[in-house]
Amino acid sequence: MAGIIHKLSAARLNRLFLGGELSAVEITESVLSRIAEVEPAVGAFLTVTAEHALDRARKLDARRKAGDTEFGPLAGVPIALKDNICTCGIETNCASRMLKGWVPPYDATVVERLRASGAIIIGKTNMDEFAMGSSGETSAFHVTRNPWDLDRIPGGSSSGSAAAVAAEEVPVALGTDTGGSIRQPAALTGVVGMKPTYGYVSRYGVVAFASSLDQVGPIGHDVEDVARVFQVIAGPDRRDSTNAGRTPPEVKFGGEPSLKGVRLGIPREYFGSGIEDGVKARIEEAIRQLEDLGAAVEECSLPTTEYALSAYYIIAPAEASANLARFDGVRYGHRTAQANGLHDMYSKTRAEGFGPEVKRRIMIGTYALSSGYYDAYYKKAQQVRTLVLQEFQRAFERFDALVTPTTPVTAWRLGEKLDDPLSMYLADICTIPVNLAGLPAVSVPCGFADGLPVGLQLIGKHFADTQLLQIAWAYQKVTKHHEARPNLAPKGGRQA
Amino acid sequence: MALTISEVEHVARLARLSLSEEEKASMTAQLSRILEHVARMNQLDVAGVPPTYHVTPLQNVLRPDKPQPSLARETVLAQAPQAEAGCFKVPKITEG
Numbered sequence: 001m002a003g004i005i006h007k008l009s010a011a012r013l014n015r016l017f018l019g020g021e022l023s024a025v026e027i028t029e030s031v032l033s034r035i036a037e038v039e040p041a042v043g044a045f046l047t048v049t050a051e052h053a054l055d056r057a058r059k060l061d062a063r064r065k066a067g068d069t070e071f072g073p074l075a076g077v078p079i080a081l082k083d084n085i086c087t088c089g090i091e092t093n094c095a096s097r098m099l100k101g102w103v104p105p106y107d108a109t110v111v112e113r114l115r116a117s118g119a120i121i122i123g124k125t126n127m128d129e130f131a132m133g134s135s136g137e138t139s140a141f142h143v144t145r146n147p148w149d150l151d152r153i154p155g156g157s158s159s160g161s162a163a164a165v166a167a168e169e170v171p172v173a174l175g176t177d178t179g180g181s182i183r184q185p186a187a188l189t190g191v192v193g194m195k196p197t198y199g200y201v202s203r204y205g206v207v208a209f210a211s212s213l214d215q216v217g218p219i220g221h222d223v224e225d226v227a228r229v230f231q232v233i234a235g236p237d238r239r240d241s242t243n244a245g246r247t248p249p250e251v252k253f254g255g256e257p258s259l260k261g262v263r264l265g266i267p268r269e270y271f272g273s274g275i276e277d278g279v280k281a282r283i284e285e286a287i288r289q290l291e292d293l294g295a296a297v298e299e300c301s302l303p304t305t306e307y308a309l310s311a312y313y314i315i316a317p318a319e320a321s322a323n324l325a326r327f328d329g330v331r332y333g334h335r336t337a338q339a340n341g342l343h344d345m346y347s348k349t350r351a352e353g354f355g356p357e358v359k360r361r362i363m364i365g366t367y368a369l370s371s372g373y374y375d376a377y378y379k380k381a382q383q384v385r386t387l388v389l390q391e392f393q394r395a396f397e398r399f400d401a402l403v404t405p406t407t408p409v410t411a412w413r414l415g416e417k418l419d420d421p422l423s424m425y426l427a428d429i430c431t432i433p434v435n436l437a438g439l440p441a442v443s444v445p446c447g448f449a450d451g452l453p454v455g456l457q458l459i460g461k462h463f464a465d466t467q468l469l470q471i472a473w474a475y476q477k478v479t480k481h482h483e484a485r486p487n488l489a490p491k492g493g494r495q496a
Numbered sequence: 497m498a499l500t501i502s503e504v505e506h507v508a509r510l511a512r513l514s515l516s517e518e519e520k521a522s523m524t525a526q527l528s529r530i531l532e533h534v535a536r537m538n539q540l541d542v543a544g545v546p547p548t549y550h551v552t553p554l555q556n557v558l559r560p561d562k563p564q565p566s567l568a569r570e571t572v573l574a575q576a577p578q579a580e581a582g583c584f585k586v587p588k589i590t591e592g
Contacts, residue, residue, distance in 0.1 A: 105571045199552045212550050241557040242550065310534040321511060328512070330584050335577035342589045347514035359513060363504070363523060364530060366511040377534070382547030384537050389548055422529050438551030462551075 005030035007485075010077045010171045010225040014118075017076025020064065024057035024076045028120055031078045035122070035169045038488050043144045044154075044164035046083050047091055048123040053078065056120050073228055075118025080164045080173040083124040084131055085216065086205040087111055090121070094207050095139035096129045098353030099333045108205025109240065110174060110216050110233045117232045122170055125160025129355045130324065131181055131209045133157050134424050135417065138357040143414060146189055147486040148452055152411040155185030158219065162189045165219050167488055172220040172229050176206060178213045179312055180406075180431025183443040186219055187406035187455020190445045190484060192226045192472070193219045195431075197463050198438030199244030201230075202237035210319035211242070213312075213435040222482050223444065223473040227251045230465065244463070251466045257477035260294035264471075265399035269305035270430050275408040278449025283405045286446040286456045286475065290403065293474050297403075300395055304387045308433040311388065313425060314368045314381035315436070320358075321365030327353060360421060389437040396461045401471055404430050406443040406455030430457060440465040442472050445481040453484075498528045 005027055008016070016022040032050050039045060060076060081087065084094045086104035088111075093099040107115070114121070128138040136144045136159025144159040146152040147167040154163040158175025162185035165173050175182040177195035186193025194217045201216045208214060218229035236245040266287060271280060291297050329335035329349030336352055339345030354362070368377035395402060407430060417424045434441045439459055446456035456475070460468035476482055504524045508515045515523065569582055578585040 102575060105567055105574075199554070238559055242552060242554060244552055244554070304540065307537055307540055310537045313530060313534055314537075325512075329577055330586055331572075332575045333577075339587045342587050343512070344514075345587050346512040350512055351514040354513075356519075359515075359519070360523065360526060362511050362513060363507055363527060367499075367503075367507045367527070367531075370507060370510060379547055380537055380542060381534075382549055383542035383545040384540060386545050386548040387540065387542070389551060421526055422533060425530075425533075436551075 006034040007168050008171065009221060010074065010228055013077050013171060014073060014075055017060070017064070018071060022076070024060040024120060025054065027076055028053050028057040028078060028122070031122055031170060038167050038169060041145065041150055041488060042147055042163050042167045042169070043142050044125055044160040044167060044169060045080070045123045046093065046095060046126050046141060046160065049090055049121060052090065053120050053122050060118060060120070072117030072232065074114060074232055077119050077172065078122045078170050079114060079119045079229070080122050080125050080161055080170045081111065082127050082158050082161050082173070082175045084127060084176055084207040085111060085174060086207070087121065087124065090124065092124065092207070094130045095127045095141055096353065096355070096358070097140045097334060098327050102332055104205070106205060109202035109237045111205065113233050113235070125158070125164055125173060127159055128157035129358050130207065131157040131176055131178055132320070132357050132361050134180070134184060134427050136160070136185070137414065137418055138355055140355050145414070146411045147488055148190060149411065152413055152452070153188070155188035155411065157181040158185050161219050162186050162191055162193065165189070165191045165221060166486060168485065172218060172225050174216055174229070174233070175219050176214055176216050177435065178209050178316060179435050180428045182217045182219060183406050183431050183441060183455065183457060184428060187443045188411040188453060190453030191219055191221055192223055192442065192444050192482060193217065194226050194230060194442040194469070195434065195440060196230060196234060196465050197244070197440040199242055200234045200246065200248065200463070200465060202240040202243050204237055204239040208323040210316040211323065212319060213316060223442070223469055223476050224253055226442070227253070227466070227469045230469070246463060249466050251469050253470070253473050257474035258294050259290060259471060259474050262295045262401070262471060263399045264290055264295045264297045265300040265395055265402045266297060267300050267302040267305065267395070267402055267404060269302050270404035274426065274429065275405060276410065276449060279405050279408060279410065279454050282447040282449060282454040283456060287403060289478060290475060293478060300399070302391050302395060302433070304384065304391050305433055307384050308388050308436055309425065309429055311381040311384040312432045312436060313364065314377045315385065317361040317365030318368050318378050319365070321362045321369065324358070324362055357421070385436045388433050392433070392437045392439060400460070401468055402459040404457045404459065406430060406457040410449050410452035410454060434459055438462065440468050442468055444472050444476060445484070446479070447481050448484070499524050499531065
């Protein structure tokens with residue numbers, strides 16, 4: 001089994017570890033050797049914590065051998081974390097020069113929960129700088145490549161987390177999603193990605209981008225693994241005042257997949273002019289399969305969808321400009337070497353520490369919040385947000401979930417949209433409205449268009465996350481798309 | 497909505513960002529395009545619509561006012577760019 005351990009699901013690894021069939025050390029070594037094999041091509045990680053992971057694995061093995069049976073659902077499961085999630089003693093730099101070398105003195109709540117459940121942290125993954133970007137290319141350190149085509153972007157901003165799972169470097173990973181940053185890279189790399197309802201998962205210890213939109217969520221190969229991680233990380237936390245204080249009901253999968261009695265809405269605005277033919281064809285096939293499972297499918301309309309993007313590109317930068325004010329060279333992170341007074345120190349530190357996309361968002365946000373423009377931009381955007389939310393709420397009076405593409409396009413070539421920020425922003429049109437409304441959504445693989453993965457997005461009601469996962473599970477049970485794997489074997493080399 | 501270079505300079509000052517001449521020029525063009533797109537919002541009638549600042553209806557989340565363990569001062573200062581006598585050290589604040 002040694003050669004395939006890294007390919008196994010989190011559920012399977014947990015079972016094999018608990019049954020004593022595989023040691024945590026064997027699992028960790030297998031994953032580390034896979035990482036060593038494919039990282040030169042993929043570049044999913046900023047930091048691989050080999051020693052930390054092996055040390056942790058040895059402790060888990062010792063506990064199990066000593067007869068300990070109090071293990072959580074992720075015991076023995078390696079996991080990668082997006083690098084904006086604070087890990088005590090492990091560098092966390094958000095793919096920014098601003099935080100290069102910074103080692104958090106505490107764990108994010110989600111990390112505490114993962115550790116308590118027996119998960120093994122394997123490393124920190126590459127991302128768009130401070131989670132601002134849709135391609136991974138705004139990382140200050142290196143690009144991450146799409147395992148399905150190394151000349152293409154993996155999507156973003158949770159680029160490394162999605163690519164690491166797609167490349168079978170880890171079975172599961174955590175990302176964060178502010179406007180689609182879990183779902184979009186999951187779709188473009190052919191894996192499952194979930195954005196929970198706003199407030200289900202604590203944001204404590206997660207470097208803030210846009211606080212009213214940010215949510216941590218899991219990425220994995222199948223819905224069961226994603227649900228397993230979601231159940232570990234979700235729940236009450238007093239240290240995040242926006243946490244809903246709710247524990248999700250336990251998800252159980254099993255029996256014959258059926259969607260009898262489930263009402264699904266297909267909002268036509270998500271199939272607009274920008275959608276590629278191949279993507280549209282896959283989504284239409286998926287909708288037919290959902291119908292075959294017994295779901296009642298009906299077209300609907302969400303006319304404010306086209307304004308959601310505009311509102312988002314005011315709200316997210318406005319919140320970012322406030323959140324990123326803390327990076328001023330005083331308490332942590334980069335400080336310029338040549339300051340002439342305090343204000344000069346701030347301005348030079350920030351000019352040197354931030355990359356172009358982060359500067360752009362800080363500028364938009366500062367402009368939108370500046371004196372004289374607040375009502376025209378920020379307040380207006382928050383009013384549009386209300387309309388988006390109300391429209392979803394009306395749709396959910398008729399439907400249990402909505403079905404859309406996750407992205408209108410498949411993965412584009414590296415560099416293709418880098419000089420055109422607006423066209424990059426438009427790629428997030430299907431995911432952004434969900435964050436504005438705080439809804440849960442999951443992207444599941446639904447096939448390929450010209451050899452590139454396509455993602456199907458399911459959007460649910462507030463706190464109906466587990467119901468949404470049940471629908472995704474039923475779809476996955478009658479399709480094989482999530483079982484496809486990219487071929488990363490070196491040219492002329494032997495296939496693993 | 498076209499921005500001018502001097503507006504960009506003003507916003508950069510507010511944001512404490514020192515920009516090169518090249519950055520100012522590209523920022524002026526890119527921000528203008530983005531704001532032009534954002535202006536689509538004006539097609540919507542939002543009169544009387546309350547703004548949504550947070551989707552969860554939570555308000556005034558309170559906790560008992562009890563001391564909790566916090567990070568030690570040395571831990572916090574350990575990663576400061578400059579620290580002295582238990583404090584963060586910054587360049588001089590007053591002119592002259």
